[in-house]
Amino acid sequence: MKFSTFYFSGTGNTRWAVETFNAIISAKGHQATMVSIDFGEKLTDDQILEMVRAADGIGLAHPIYGGGLPPIMSAFIDRLVRLLQPEKLDRKTFVINTFGYVNAFGPNEMKKMLADSGLVLSGYVNIQLCNNVNPAKPVDREQLHKRMAKGEAELTRLADRLLAGRKRIKGHGPQLLIGAMIRKKVPDAIARHYQTLGVHAETCTRCMVCVDNCPTGSIRFDEAEGFTFLPGCTACMRCYNGCPTGSITMNGTYDDPQEVPRYLGPVE
Numbered sequence: 001m002k003f004s005t006f007y008f009s010g011t012g013n014t015r016w017a018v019e020t021f022n023a024i025i026s027a028k029g030h031q032a033t034m035v036s037i038d039f040g041e042k043l044t045d046d047q048i049l050e051m052v053r054a055a056d057g058i059g060l061a062h063p064i065y066g067g068g069l070p071p072i073m074s075a076f077i078d079r080l081v082r083l084l085q086p087e088k089l090d091r092k093t094f095v096i097n098t099f100g101y102v103n104a105f106g107p108n109e110m111k112k113m114l115a116d117s118g119l120v121l122s123g124y125v126n127i128q129l130c131n132n133v134n135p136a137k138p139v140d141r142e143q144l145h146k147r148m149a150k151g152e153a154e155l156t157r158l159a160d161r162l163l164a165g166r167k168r169i170k171g172h173g174p175q176l177l178i179g180a181m182i183r184k185k186v187p188d189a190i191a192r193h194y195q196t197l198g199v200h201a202e203t204c205t206r207c208m209v210c211v212d213n214c215p216t217g218s219i220r221f222d223e224a225e226g227f228t229f230l231p232g233c234t235a236c237m238r239c240y241n242g243c244p245t246g247s248i249t250m251n252g253t254y255d256d257p258q259e260v261p262r263y264l265g266p267v268e
C-alpha cells in the first residue's frame with residue numbers, strides 16, 4: 001500500500017510525527033511519502049491531485065492551534081476539498097495532529113470538513129508532545145521524550161489498523177471544555193499575531209532566514225521599508241524560534257537567546 005501525507009509543521013513536532021509514521025509503514029514493507037504545504041514548496045493543483053490519485057491512503061497532519069486548525073492547514077483542506085470535488089476519489093484518509101496541552105479539534109469536525117471531497121476518515125490520532133508557544137516556559141525534554149515514545153506507540157497502532165483496512169479514530173483530547181473555551185479566544189489572537197512581530201535591529205544580521213523560511217510568505221524585507229510582517233501569518237513561531245540570533249521580537253520585547261532558549265524541534 002502507499003500512504004501520502006500533506007503536513008504543516010511550524011517547529012518540527014508534526015514533521016517528527018509524520019516521519020515516525022512513515023518509518024513504521026516502510027518497516028512493514030509499504031510505501032509512505034510526505035509533502036509540506038508550506039508556501040515555499042509551491043505545491044501546484046496538479047501535484048496535489050497526482051499525489052491523491054497515486055495513493056491508497058491520504059494523511060493530513062498539523063499542530064493544534066487554539067483548540068483547532070492552524071489557518072494555513074484550514075486553507076489547504078479547503079483547497080483539497082475543492083480540487084477533489086469533481087472526481088470524488090474515495091481514498092482512506094487519516095489525520096495526525098500534535099499538541100502541547102489541550103486538544104479540542106476532533107474527528108467529527110474533520111469529517112464535516114472532508115464531507116464533499118470523497119475522502120473517508122479512517123484514522124484520527126492526537127499526539128501530545130510539547131507546547132511551542134510560550135517562550136518563557138522552556139520545554140521539558142525528559143517529558144517530551146516520554147511523550148515521543150507514547151506517540152510512536154500510537155502511530156504504530158494507527159499504521160497497523162490502516163494496513164489491515166480497519167479504522168482507528170481517537171476522539172477529542174481529555175480537556176474538551178477548556179479546549180472549547182480556548183477556541184473562542186485564540187483564533188482572533190492568531191489573526192493578529194503578525195502585528196506583534198518585529199525585528200531587533202541591533203542583533204539582526206539580515207541573513208533572511210526568517211523571510212525564506214516563513215511557511216506563509218508573510219515576512220517581507222526591502223531596504224527602504226525594512227521588515228514588514230503581513231496578515232497571512234499563521235502564528236507558527238518558526239521565525240521567533242528559528243532566527244539564528246534570536247532577533248525576532250514579540251510585542252516589542254527582545255528575548256536574549258541565552259536567557260530564553262528557543263525551541264528547535266523534538267530531535268536535537
Ligand SMILES: Cc1cc2nc3c(=O)[nH]c(=O)nc-3n(C[C@H](O)[C@H](O)[C@H](O)COP(=O)(O)O)c2cc1C
Pocket residue numbers: 008009010011012013014015062063064065066067068098099100101102103129130131132133182190234235236237
Ligand atoms: C499559535 C499557537 C496556538 C497553539 N494552541 C494550542 C492549543 O490550543 N492546544 C495545545 O495543546 N497546543 C497548542 N499549541 C502548541 C502546538 O500545538 C504544539 O506545540 C505542536 O506540537 C506544535 O507542532 P509543530 O512543531 O509541528 O508546529 C499552539 C501553538 C501555537 C504556535
Ligand code: SF4
Pocket residue numbers: 199200203204205206207208209210211242243244245246247248
Ligand atoms: S532570521 Fe533573524 S537575523 Fe536573520 S534576517 Fe531574520 S531577524 Fe534578522
Ligand code: SF4
Pocket residue numbers: 194197213214215216217218219229232233234235236237238239240
Ligand atoms: S511570520 Fe513568523 S509566526 Fe508568522 S507564519 Fe511566518 S514564520 Fe510563522
